Amino acid sequence: MKIKAIALNTFKEAIRDRILYLLFFFAAVSVIFSRVLAVLTVGDRVKIVKDVGLASISLFGVLMAVMIGTGLVYKEIDKKTIYTLISKPIRRFEFLLGKFFGLVLTLLIMTSLMSLIFLLTVFFHTFKIEAGLLLAVLFIFIELILITAVAILFSCFSTPILSSLFSLSFFLIGHFSWSLETLIQKTKSAPLKLFIQALYALLPDLENFNFKTEVVYGLTVLPKYYLFSALYGLAYTAFILTLAVLIFKRRDFV
Amino acid sequence: MAAVLKVENLHKSFKVGFIPKKREILKGISFSVEAGEIFGYLGPNGAGKTTTLKCTLGLIFPDQGQIEIFGHSHLSLEAKERIGYLPESPYFYEYLTGGEFLDFYARLFLLGKKEKEERIRSLLRLVGLERAARLQLRKFSRGMLQRIGLAQALINDPELVFLDEPLGGLDPLGRKELRDIIIRLKREGKTIFLCSHILQDIEMICDRVAILVGGRVISQGALEALVSEKILYTEVTLSGLSESDLEGLGEPVSSHGDRIMLKVFQEDNIERLVALVQDKKARIHSLVPRTETLEDIFVEMVRQG
Structure with missing residues (x-):
């Protein structure tokens, strides 16, 4: 109940933040612009519209999560609004979870709106409502949940600029870490292999949430892969949030 | 009378500078606040008044020492249910309106809908901000922020209220009004812990004071005992x-x-x-x-x- 109150307040804060609308505007422009790109392309134009649309939702969603998420906790400490909050009967983890869920709610609404624009753009191209595309959006959203947790983790101990850099690095590393798998197969030295394996286990693999190609090209994916990706996302989010709570629990608000 | 707040041997130091150097802010603070009194906590800038308050409210963790509020640990929810706090130069969520702001804090105390609405209405009346219920906090003047801050401190009808420089930045009329509210709270049986620089105000309304210098309480007691009639x-x-x-x-x-x-x-x-x-x-x-x-x-x- 207390988490809900903080989450709703965070939601109010986020939707009254101008940066959200700026990013939303660019996301919408980018999705609609995919039609122009499609006209200029030789080949399957519908696929271009879908590809660019999904990539835009992912990119602008991440930017929203990072730019708002990294400021959420920091601003409370910097503006000292946290003083009155912590003196109320709430536990510190409730505060942090409230912030997290508030931003997740904001992202849910923004992703839904972006998806609507995306589906409409596709509809004007194919005259079909392709709800199957939403499966790819669902996993983009799971990735956004994880990125939100990461942004909040960094926000607990760092300034928004540094936190944004760290969070975007997490996003980039996460999308390239799959190449470590190839490296593991090619490495001959056993200790080095072990090290890379440990690194791969620790680093996020955000490609697990990338079902864009499969959805756009209509490839079949076994349900267990979807299930694995969803569980991976939730477990990683829980791990990051636990870290954030541990750091936040010991913080002095000077 | 029973002590509602007991602070014993409180120590706190911070590390400051690029090459961290330990700076001791509180050097063994002890005092107690009795039920129903207005307790003045005085000291020059940098004496450690706000640091003591922050320790008491669980914003920072003391290195050493004990703090009890109503016989519970100061970090327990039982203690926090019964206290209110108005920080120095309060900063609030400026994107909220006066009404939304109080509603948010009321939710943290899990107040029922009817009770919540009634409490918000009466608090807005108490601090004279009935007309500002729909105005965003970013449009509030400093005096109005101080008042809405006091309203949030009283949202749970607390038994012990901590006020950090409540009269700072107010005009003479505002100060008088706030002083009247503090006296009224005392009459309602609440205990007030008041940090202030404005000594005339403290002198007018406090029952007991503690004077803090350089991280130590150097004197405490009833005001009559400290101030002679000579x-x-x-x-x-x-x-x-x-x-x-x-x-x-x-x-x-x-x-x-x-x-x-x-x-x-x-x-x-x-x-x-x-x-x-x-x-x-x-x-x-x-x-x-x-x-x-x-x-x-x-x-x-x-x-x-």
Whole structure:
């Protein structure tokens, strides 16, 4: 109940933040612009519209999560609004979870709106409502949940600029870490292999949430892969949030 | 009377600078606040007043020492259910309206819908902000922020209220109104913990005070016990005499035209002065004996401390 109150307040804060609308505007422009790109392309134009649309939702969603998420906790400490909050009967983890869920709610609404624009753009191209595309959006959203947790983790101990850099690095590393798998197969030295394996286990693999190609090209994916990706996302989010709570629990608000 | 707040041997230090250097802010603070009193916590800037408050409210963790609120640990939810806090120069969620702001804090205490609405209405009335319920906090003046801050501190009808510099930044009228509210809260049986620099206000309303200098409580007790009734000097304003006439009778403070103000330290000098005035057909405009004030004691203690 207390988490809900903080989450709703965070939601109010986020939707009254101008940066959200700026990013939303660019996301919408980018999705609609995919039609122009499609006209200029030789080949399957519908696929271009879908590809660019999904990539835009992912990119602008991440930017929203990072730019708002990294400021959420920091601003409370910097503006000292946290003083009155912590003196109320709430536990510190409730505060942090409230912030997290508030931003997740904001992202849910923004992703839904972006998806609507995306589906409409596709509809004007194919005259079909392709709800199957939403499966790819669902996993983009799971990735956004994880990125939100990461942004909040960094926000607990760092300034928004540094936190944004760290969070975007997490996003980039996460999308390239799959190449470590190839490296593991090619490495001959056993200790080095072990090290890379440990690194791969620790680093996020955000490609697990990338079902864009499969959805756009209509490839079949076994349900267990979807299930694995969803569980991976939730477990990683829980791990990051636990870290954030541990750091936040010991913080002095000077 | 039972102690509602007990602080024992509180120590806190911070690491400051690029190459961290330990700076001890609180050096073993102990005091207790009794139920139903207004307790003044005084000290010059940097003495550690706000640090003590932050430790008490669980914003920072002390290195050593114990804090109990209503017999519970200060970090427990049981203790926090019964306290209210108005921080110094309050910063609030400026994107919220006055009503939304109080509604948010009421939710943290899990108040029922009806109770919540009633509480918000009566608090807005108490602090005189009924008309600002739909105005965003970013449009509030500093005085209005202070008032809405007080309203949020009282949202749970607390038994113990912590006020950090509540009168700072307010105009004289605002200060009087806030002072009246504090006295009213006391009458309702609440205990008030008041940090302030404005000593006249403290003197007017506090029952007991603790004076903090350099991270140590150097004096505490009932205000009457600290401030004596002894007359320090008498301030006399007169006209019709020249400064040379007054030599040896007192210390001239100022003169405007014919009027001279002087401090007279000995009682027999006053009698001599009155006789001189009668003799020279001059005029006394005022004669005010000055007793010791909290400010005098405070300045003296800070100097010694």
